[in-house]
Amino acid sequence: MSATAESLADLDPREFDSEAFQQDPFPIYKRLRDYHPVYHDRFHNRWILSRYWDIDGAFQDNESFDRAVYKPDGPYEFGSRHVFGPNILEYGNSNEHRRLRNIVAGQFVGQKLTDFLPMIDQISQEVIDRFIDDGEVELVTQFSSQVPIRVISNMLGLPREDEDTFVEWYQLLIAGLGFGGDHMARGIKARNDMWDYIDPMIRERSKNPGEDLLSRICVAELDGSRMSVEEIKGFVALLLAAGGDTTDKAIANMWYHMLYTRPDQLSDVLENPALWENVFTEMMRYDPVVHAQFRHTTREIPLHGHVIPERAGVILYLGAGNRDERVFKDPDTFDVHRDDLHMGRENRSGRYKDGKPGHLGFGIGQHFCMGYAMARQESAIACTRLMEAIRNPRPKFAEHPGISSPSIDSGGFRSPQELWMEFDRP
Amino acid sequence: MATVAEDQLVAGLNGVVITRRPGTSGPGYRTYEVHQRERVGESTEKIKPIQLVSEQYRQDPYALLEILRENYPCYRNWLSNSYWITRYDDVTSIFVDEGNFETRPKTWYYGLDNFGRDLRGELPVLVAQERGIDHNAAPLAESIVGEFAARGESDLAREFAARYPLEMLGRLLDLPDGDIGGFAERYWRMQRGITWEPNAQQSGLVALNDLVSYFEPLVEARRANPGDDMLSAMVGLDVEGGAVSAADVVVTLLEGDHQTLHGALANMWFLLMTHPDQFEVAQTDNRLLKVAYLETLRHSAPVLSAERFARHEVERFGKLIPEGAQLICSAAAANRDPRIFADPDRFIVDRRDMCQREPRGQYRADGLASGIAFGLGPPSRHPAIPEDRPRSLYAITRDTAVRASRVLLDMVADLRLQEGANPHLASLRVGEMHTCWKLPVSFSKR
Numbered sequence: 063m064s065a066t067a068e069s070l071a072d073l074d075p076r077e078f079d080s081e082a083f084q085q086d087p088f089p090i091y092k093r094l095r096d097y098h099p100v101y102h103d104r105f106h107n108r109w110i111l112s113r114y115w116d117i118d119g120a121f122q123d124n125e126s127f128d129r130a131v132y133k134p135d136g137p138y139e140f141g142s143r144h145v146f147g148p149n150i151l152e153y154g155n156s157n158e159h160r161r162l163r164n165i166v167a168g169q170f171v172g173q174k175l176t177d178f179l180p181m182i183d184q185i186s187q188e189v190i191d192r193f194i195d196d197g198e199v200e201l202v203t204q205f206s207s208q209v210p211i212r213v214i215s216n217m218l219g220l221p222r223e224d225e226d227t228f229v230e231w232y233q234l235l236i237a238g239l240g241f242g243g244d245h246m247a248r249g250i251k252a253r254n255d256m257w258d259y260i261d262p263m264i265r266e267r268s269k270n271p272g273e274d275l276l277s278r279i280c281v282a283e284l285d286g287s288r289m290s291v292e293e294i295k296g297f298v299a300l301l302l303a304a305g306g307d308t309t310d311k312a313i314a315n316m317w318y319h320m321l322y323t324r325p326d327q328l329s330d331v332l333e334n335p336a337l338w339e340n341v342f343t344e345m346m347r348y349d350p351v352v353h354a355q356f357r358h359t360t361r362e363i364p365l366h367g368h369v370i371p372e373r374a375g376v377i378l379y380l381g382a383g384n385r386d387e388r389v390f391k392d393p394d395t396f397d398v399h400r401d402d403l404h405m406g407r408e409n410r411s412g413r414y415k416d417g418k419p420g421h422l423g424f425g426i427g428q429h430f431c432m433g434y435a436m437a438r439q440e441s442a443i444a445c446t447r448l449m450e451a452i453r454n455p456r457p458k459f460a461e462h463p464g465i466s467s468p469s470i471d472s473g474g475f476r477s478p479q480e481l482w483m484e485f486d487r488p
Numbered sequence: 489m490a491t492v493a494e495d496q497l498v499a500g501l502n503g504v505v506i507t508r509r510p511g512t513s514g515p516g517y518r519t520y521e522v523h524q525r526e527r528v529g530e531s532t533e534k535i536k537p538i539q540l541v542s543e544q545y546r547q548d549p550y551a552l553l554e555i556l557r558e559n560y561p562c563y564r565n566w567l568s569n570s571y572w573i574t575r576y577d578d579v580t581s582i583f584v585d586e587g588n589f590e591t592r593p594k595t596w597y598y599g600l601d602n603f604g605r606d607l608r609g610e611l612p613v614l615v616a617q618e619r620g621i622d623h624n625a626a627p628l629a630e631s632i633v634g635e636f637a638a639r640g641e642s643d644l645a646r647e648f649a650a651r652y653p654l655e656m657l658g659r660l661l662d663l664p665d666g667d668i669g670g671f672a673e674r675y676w677r678m679q680r681g682i683t684w685e686p687n688a689q690q691s692g693l694v695a696l697n698d699l700v701s702y703f704e705p706l707v708e709a710r711r712a713n714p715g716d717d718m719l720s721a722m723v724g725l726d727v728e729g730g731a732v733s734a735a736d737v738v739v740t741l742l743e744g745d746h747q748t749l750h751g752a753l754a755n756m757w758f759l760l761m762t763h764p765d766q767f768e769v770a771q772t773d774n775r776l777l778k779v780a781y782l783e784t785l786r787h788s789a790p791v792l793s794a795e796r797f798a799r800h801e802v803e804r805f806g807k808l809i810p811e812g813a814q815l816i817c818s819a820a821a822a823n824r825d826p827r828i829f830a831d832p833d834r835f836i837v838d839r840r841d842m843c844q845r846e847p848r849g850q851y852r853a854d855g856l857a858s859g860i861a862f863g864l865g866p867p868s869r870h871p872a873i874p875e876d877r878p879r880s881l882y883a884i885t886r887d888t889a890v891r892a893s894r895v896l897l898d899m900v901a902d903l904r905l906q907e908g909a910n911p912h913l914a915s916l917r918v919g920e921m922h923t924c925w926k927l928p929v930s931f932s933k934r
Contacts, residue, residue: 074686079567102599104684105541107569107814131810136801138808244533358812369601373812375569 073098075105084467087353088394091382100368108375112382114389114419116365118412120357120378121426127357127376129429130154145238145249146303147257147296154358155428163432165282165289166297169275170436178217182440185212186447194451194487198458201481202314209444210309214301219274220263228302231256235303236475237468256302257295264294275301309437311351311477313444316341318465318478319348321457323396328455330398335449338442340398343405343421346384348396349465350423351475353381380422381476389419408434451488458482534559537567546918549792550833553821562805570795570814571807574821576828578805579860580849582796582817589796589815594742597682598693604739605729607722613740616721618884620660625888628656629895637899637933641906644761644896645927649754652892653746662717663706674699678742683919696738703734748861751790751923753889756781758913758924759788759835761905766837771897777890778844780837785823785847786859787835788913790923792820819860820922822849828857846882900931 073093077083083090094101094112101110111117120127132138134156144151153159168174189208193199211229212222220228231252238249264280268288271277279294289297320328320341331337355378363370370376385393391402404418410430412420424431431437449455459482467476535555539545545552556563557574565572573579582589595603607613632651636642654672663671674695681692707723711731714720722740723732760767760780770780796815801808809815824832830841843856850858879887897903905911906928915922 072686075684104597104689106567132808133801133811136808137803138801358810368599371596371812373810375812 073101075103078103078106085464087379087381087467088385091379091385094379094382095386095388099366100370102368108377109370110377110379111365112379112386114383114386114422117378117380117383117422118426120376121355121412121422121429124155124428126359126361126363128154128360129159129357130156131358134158144296145235145246145253146299147253148293149296149300151300159428161284161287162289162293162297165284166279167432169278170433175435175439178213178436179439179443181216182209182213182443183447185209185216186444187451188212189444190448190451197486198482198484201317201483202478203480205444205448206313206317207310209313210440211302211306213309213440214305217274218276218298218301219267219272220260220276224259228256229306232302232306235299236307239303253299256299260295260298261291264291305433305436308351308433308475309440311475312342312345312437312441314477314481315345315349315351315465316441316445317483318462318481319345319396321455321481321483322462322464323348324398325457327396327398332449332455335446337398338445338449339438340400340405341445342438342441343403344396344398344400346423347390347400347403347421348384349476350380350384350421351477352423353467353476354379355425355429378422380425383422407438452485453488454486456484458484532560532563535563537565540565540568540572541918547912547914549820549922550824553818554824556818557821557825562807564807565816568814568816570816571809572816572818573805574818574825576822576825576849576857576860579817579819579822582804582815583794583849583860588799588802590799591794591796594682595739598689598696600739604733604735604737605727606743607725607727607732607736607740608744610722610725610727612721612725613718614881616716616718617660617881618879619716620718621656621884621888624656624659625891626895628652628659629892630899633896633899640932641928641930643926643928644757645754645911645924648892648896649750649757649924649927652753653749656749656888657741657746660717661719662715667702671699671702674702675741675746678738679745679747680917680920683917685917688917696742699738699741700734703737707732707734707737745791747790747921747923748785749885749889751921752781752784752861753892754924754927755788755790755913756784756889756893757929758911758927759784761903761927761929762911763835764904766835767903769837774890774894776837777893778886779839781886781889781893782842782844782847782859783835783837783839785861786829786839786842787823787833788922789819789823789859789861790921791861792915792919792922793818822860846880848882899934901934903929903931906930 073090077090091112094110099111099113099116101112103110111120130153134154150159150162153162186209189205189212193204199205207229211232212225215225215228216222234248234252235256236249237245238247238252263276267274267277268280271281276294276298279289279297281288316338320331331341357376357378359370359372359374359376362372384390387393389402390400402418404414404416404420406414406416408420408424408430410427412426414420424434462478462481465476465478535552539552542552553574556572561573561575561578563572563574573582593606595601595606629652632648632655636647642648654675655668657675658668658671677688677695678692678699681689681695683689683692703719706719710717710720710723714724719737722737725732760770766780770776793816796817798809798811798813798815801811803809823829826832828841829839841856843850843852843854843858845852845858847859847861849860852858907930909928911924911927913922913924916925
């Protein structure tokens with residue numbers, strides 16, 4: 063191996079902390095893909111993968127790219143250092159992960175999901191009714207953040223009168239995923255409040271289970287063992303946050319793209335509401351809610367002339383892979399009629415019968431998003447209901463600052479800060 | 489059921505808390521759940537990670553390191569994805585623990601696996617190095633000081649401390665006379681490339697390649713016509729893996745370092761010039777010059793910290809350190825640990841609470857601790873002095889600094905800081921050698 067003087071100099075790792083990257087990461091993603099398919103960011107002590115098939119490969123290879131920081135058979139007490147408490151996000155390749163995931167994974171797909179659809183419909187309608195007479199709506203606060211949390215808390219069978227409190231909790235929980243000590247402290251306080259609130263319910267439903275999701279989680283058995291109370295609490299925190307906030311941001315992003323990125327395609331969608339699923343898919347490719355996933359190598363990974371060492375931190379930039387021009391034509395164009403992207407429902411294999419590549423927004427493989435089907439259905443239903451209730455939707459302001467990531471101190475996902483829309487009544 | 493006082497919290501319209509601390513301009517894209525593994529409920533609000541790469545840290549890291557040492561002795565720095573170890577005993581424990589932690593060679597930072605072999609430990613090389621240093625220590629100092637002695641003034645940092653180690657290296661390798669300047673510039677750039685800063689990395693890699701090209705004809709010439717210099721000793725080695733190449737020579741130079749000599753000389757003269765009372769003590773004899781050198785390495789270590797990597801998942805200091813984690817062992821913080829040294833911020837040449845062992849965080853049998861200075865090469869095995877060599881590399885370096893300083897003291901008189909001069913220590917870039925870059929002095933010729 064020779065000391066090749068490849069151009070390191072054109073990408074300063076501090077750019078990843080810049081406001082420009084927070085606002086628009088895509089130019090840097092392109093530089094990564096084109097010139098640094100394996101980038102060793104020594105400032106942040108991590109490696110970065112950004113090309114579609116490299117990310118796909120890392121997702122598919124769980125043996126080499128581990129999700130967890132700590133070893134499942136080591137002394138680490140899972141959940142002890144996570145704002146959600148014990149939850150499967152902390153598990154890597156372990157039987158514990160499989161056990162917990164299998165308990166709940168089936169609750170969000172197939173017939174179980176279909177059973178919930180009328181409820182999603184009804185909640186969407188209730189939320190829409192609150193602003194329908196105003197002629198305008200701020201979609202983020204009044205719509206997108208209202209629907210998913212009500213859906214998930216309804217699924218869990220939590221009292222409807224406390225729904226506003228749940229919204230507050232999950233916002234604090236998500237912010238607490240961040241690095242800032244204050245955010246984390248507030249997140250933990252919210253989590254503890256939530257746990258105190260939910261503790262009697264868990265005990266009650268373990269004895270007298272109902273039809274709701276919480277009851278099912280309480281009594282679900284796999285190989286004869288139930289989840290512990292602590293595990294159930296961690297799971298509820300995860301469901302509220304991951305099931306609430308991500309779909310919330312997805313709906314906001316879908317409307318943003320229809321109002322600002324491709325207003326010309328909004329009319330297509332207005333004519334054919336089935337296209338909302340395409341809007342969802344293309345949004346998850348073009349600028350997904352979650353842009354990055356972290357993995358740890360379990361062996362040396364030779365790739366593109368570099369060797370990523372064992373136990374190195376690796377960032378997979380899903381948002382970069384999704385714009386890989388090696389995979390998608392005109393990747394920087396948002397197009398709901400795109401013919402080189404698998405538009406239908408995703409799956410964890412990432413391989414589709416139509417032979418087209420899917421988006422990376424849900425991940426692939428062992429840690430593929432459990433709520434993939436629900437997020438899609440819920441977003442499509444909520445958007446369709448809203449569209450049916452109004453006529454002539456249009457942006458209130460001609461200019462919009464765009465989608466951005468939240469402050470580095472707090473956790474959270476990419477979305478517009480606010481999104482004003484005007485409309486007429488039918 | 490409000491959970492947080494409203495005045496503490498500003499929620500963005502999309503629900504995500506967007507409060508930024510007043511005065512911080514550093515919001516940035518954060519990647520979802522990248523390493524946030526601080527113990528739940530633990531707050532590290534007294535310091536922000538960005539401060540550890542700030543201008544303040546570049547100039548004077550000691551106040552910031554004190555915050556870490558006294559509050560968060562094992563600080564999870566999420567920005568640099570590393571753990572900062574700052575207490576004396578903790579730093580020492582990580583540094584000596586070869587079972588659980590490793591130091592990675594500088595070639596690793598350049599991504600150069602199997603590029604060349606590190607020949608520093610080969611006995612013929614060590615012998616040639618020691619012989620060359622002993623032979624040149626005084627004459628080289630006399631030649632350098634002679635250039636400015638008659639002038640009555642000098643910048644000791646630039647004209648003495650910075651020149652001496654690199655010209656010494658040129659003499660050890662017996663480089664052709666006119667080559668020293670070009671060699672030193674490239675060597676220095678290559679060493680400075682060991683950083684996260686991509687321009688410097690790039691420039692360092694170019695310099696490294698240039699040096700390989702430079703040494704290729706020299707290696708062949710010495711193979712045909714060996715001398716008693718260190719380069720000939722390297723070329724003449726019979727080592728596993730075939731004949732020694734120019735790449736091996738460059739890797740050997742890369743893994744070595746001159747900072748303990750350059751930085752320590754500059755810092756020692758900075759401290760002596762700014763502490764005239766201590767200067768009085770130090771110049772009395774060579775023994776006191778030697779302890780002044782050791783106290784310099786403690787008080788103002790030129791190499792502020794060393795990186796170690798965890799070989800296994802291991803619990804230390806109340807935290808579970810993941811396998812592969814990077815640990816920044818801060819010599820600067822440990823050397824000012826008040827648990828070990830009384831009045832640690834003061835520069836006291838004949839300090840009674842420090843022993844004169846190799847400054848690697850060692851305790852003498854009577855409990856006295858040494859300072860900690862990194863960059864001295866691999867730890868000396870116990871006993872510290874290898875059987876077939878009269879002195880360890882540490883001792884050689886120390887004696888060289890003392891001899892060079894003695895030459896300076898012998899050649900000029902009435903050495904003092906120039907009127908109005910305001911010298912200070914700083915790193916050129918955060919994470920690099922912390923030393924004095926400008927030290928204007930006046931004197932009269934003896």
